[in-house]
Amino acid sequence: MIEALAQMRRHPAALWVAVVLVAAALLVLPFVLASVGTAWVRITNLAILFIFLSLGLNIVVGFAGLLDLGYIAFYAVGAYTYALLASPHFGLHLPFWIILPIGAALACLFGVLLGAPTLKLRGDYLAIVTLGFGEIVRIFLNNLSQPVNLTNGPQGVTLIDPFTIGHFSFARGETFLGLTFSGPIKYYYLLMLVLLAVIVINVRLEDSRIGRAWIAIREDEVAAQAMGINTRNIKLLAFAMGASFGGIAGGMFSAMQGFISPESFVLVESIMVVSMVVLGGMGNIGGVVIGALLLSFVPEVLRYTVEPVQRAVFGRMLIEPEVIRMLLFGLALVLMMLYRPAGIWPSKTRKREFAEQD
């Protein structure tokens, strides 16, 4: 695949044809999926959200080399911000273009608050502190229904407004030019647009002065400092930026689902996003996208295959698909680190770094 891409770069015409083909495929995809079942469109939408999240985490883990194990907390902050400002819970119904930036800013603030004390320490402290932070956010979400009902506790927030622009609602199905655009399909196109923007931002970031500073810090912090990089601020920036991506993704999740509860923001989700980044290839945007797609779809496929296969072979369910999924995640993390530490599709610098073991 990488070779194929490299070859294409030498033939611009072939590249354009490929781009047009991929774009056409992505445009048609939701209708193909919808013909199999609307559930698959929803699954695809969630997968796109996870790509989104992994790209955000990739800034922190992949570019800057800081392991964040509580990333889902920022997603939760974004999701709850949206849910509380656009639902009957407080009777507020602000439009999404106001809430999403608020959510991103809040998540960013949390990121800075968490990062400031820990970023000057070694990376593994950061890992544990972020892990703890993720749990704390969940505990607060669960308990902040007393004495003032802020989050509605474990029941979560329901009836969250979908995205609307004027009278155009993303939740309503519509027929246009003889095609039925259901709610999920509309969200699919919106998410694709946003994803494109996010990917462009990430690619541009990687080649920017800031991106190079991140990579320099990851490779050798002391050397980076000697080159005049303010390592603490640049690390903080990575953390804040990753957090705000998480916040935006959270807001979109809220609007798409219409319902959120603390259950959606457990530790396992954080670990899943980390696995996506690690598996795909830390620091390489293409790799991360592939990692996120793999880990979003494989569990769904497992869900539909593991049960019938087990019933056919053993006559009953021996191992739940959820357990198999998690075991695969765990194994994938260990095996990847042992045999292919730079990921499925590694970034060049990262590969070099993992290759030279002293």
Added chain:
Amino acid sequence: MEIFLQQMINGLTLGSVYAIVALGYTMVYGIIQLINFAHGEVVMIGAMIALSVISALAGAHTGLAPVLIVLAGAACAIPVCMGVGYAMERVAYRPLRGAPRLAPLITAIGISIILQNVALMIWSRAPISFPQVMANPVFEVGGAHISAVQIAIILTSIAMMGGLTVLVYRTRLGIAMRATSENHQIAGLMGINVNKVIAFTFIVGAGLGAVAGVMVGTYYGVAHYTMGALLGMKAFAAAVLGGIGNLAGAMLGGILLGVVEALGAGYIGELTDLCRYPWLADMLAENCAQNQHFILFGSNYQDVFAFFVLIAVLVFRPSGLLGERVGDRA
């Protein structure tokens, strides 16, 4: 005052468990500068095995003395956990010893997911409860209550700490461990089998973890496949509080954290009851008249304290209470 004494007793009990788990973190960290993320899961496995064995023996009416049954549970849990600890080191950490720091950290997460789900497969989702094998007499001290199990936990952990101190400071193996933690290469040149010493450190840490697992299981009366994560995080906070890599620090940190947590849980409701503060009570007059209380944070926030302790230590004294050195490289 009675609440204070009671919470002190509870805190000491909990703290001795944290201390034992924290020792596992700190020993491994001291020797190879790795946070063994999966240590909490080892504790969980210890608790699960011990409770299963105890239930089986108690259900079989063997006529064994209750204390023997509990000891049998521990005797089964310890070797299994030691095996898990050794396997973990051998498979996931040893091959990565020279690799960038992120790599072993990620395998550690992988290992802990695997252990959790293996436990889920073996013991299912439902929590295992501890059978009532023995009477748990409760003694009264100055108005507060202390149970036999609590006394046993505190005494056992003191014994474990003493034993570990003797092992590290009075035996040849202990000298080898300390030498290895100073410098792997030079320790190797002195004729120490570094790999063996590191493996041994993991085994001892896991053994301690197993004992801690039995203690938590007996204390709370239940074990669950997810219990390791939070316990592990708290114990890590305790290790950092005491100064990671420092044995005495882990013990001190564990006990302090247990006491802070228990006292915090005991008093936070009272302290954040806004009706107690006259200038706020006026504002909330209606609420206060109706419910008597306006508690901002109740004892359900108990699990949050460890985290704030961790952050506070990292901000104000990153080397911990007793630690001297702290790495600053990512």
